[in-house]
Amino acid sequence: MIEARAVVVRADATAVWVKISDPVTGCGRCNEPGGCGGARIAHAFGRPAEAFRIENTQGFAVGDAVVLSIRDGAALGAAIASYGVPTIGAVCGAALATWLGGNAVAWIGLVAGLVLSYAVTRRMARMRGWKQQLSVSIRTDAGDCPASRAQP
Template identity: 45%
Template structure:
């Protein structure tokens, strides 16, 4: 996944970048047959188009850059954030219901669901401390001219 941006300012090793162009979706929103899913992302306000990210000395204010996110990284992050919580909630509720038996199944099911959510919360707090997890989700910043030069070499 790639997005074009421009560096607005650099402070304390962080570059503040502003995304350029229309962002999100597959790019077919305005075409016939496009699903218009980008409009769903704007339902609760416009998404932020300015944010900061780590930068090194190769970059300067005003540089046109390309931000790359590894393929599958957004899906892995969403599954860890939402999928893990949902799965552990359901497993906890099922195990609690089975443990509680016929008399106290609902109360034990509720306790199991809460325990599953608590476990998911702990895992989602510990997971970002893993260097391999962070590296699999990290964004890469490169100067846009370097990208076009690299494409010419490949052709």
């Protein structure tokens, strides 16, 4: 399991919004000589989301410390679906169009392959089994007991 500690920053009856309290930025060598600068690359296209929405099945409240968990391999599966399916769709579409009509129509095939792969990934996202595989579980952080915050 991949786990991260978070704090509930907003809550309603059906969902909570959590903010990761100990964000990890890869190897931690971003500012050292020889570091890859992965965190800087991640921020190059905008600021990452501050809070994530998760179903509130356990009645969490604002300020609760929680632990988020995702199955091992789920992130890899999501990356393959997000990047692999469109790449394969684009290459296959361009190759098929080139075979059928030459280089002049390769771009049409590439775009058609991307559109088809977009439809496939959207359909995958709506599938129940796929959602269960990518689901994030949430539980109370062992170091934070809600009963200890009870008013006397």
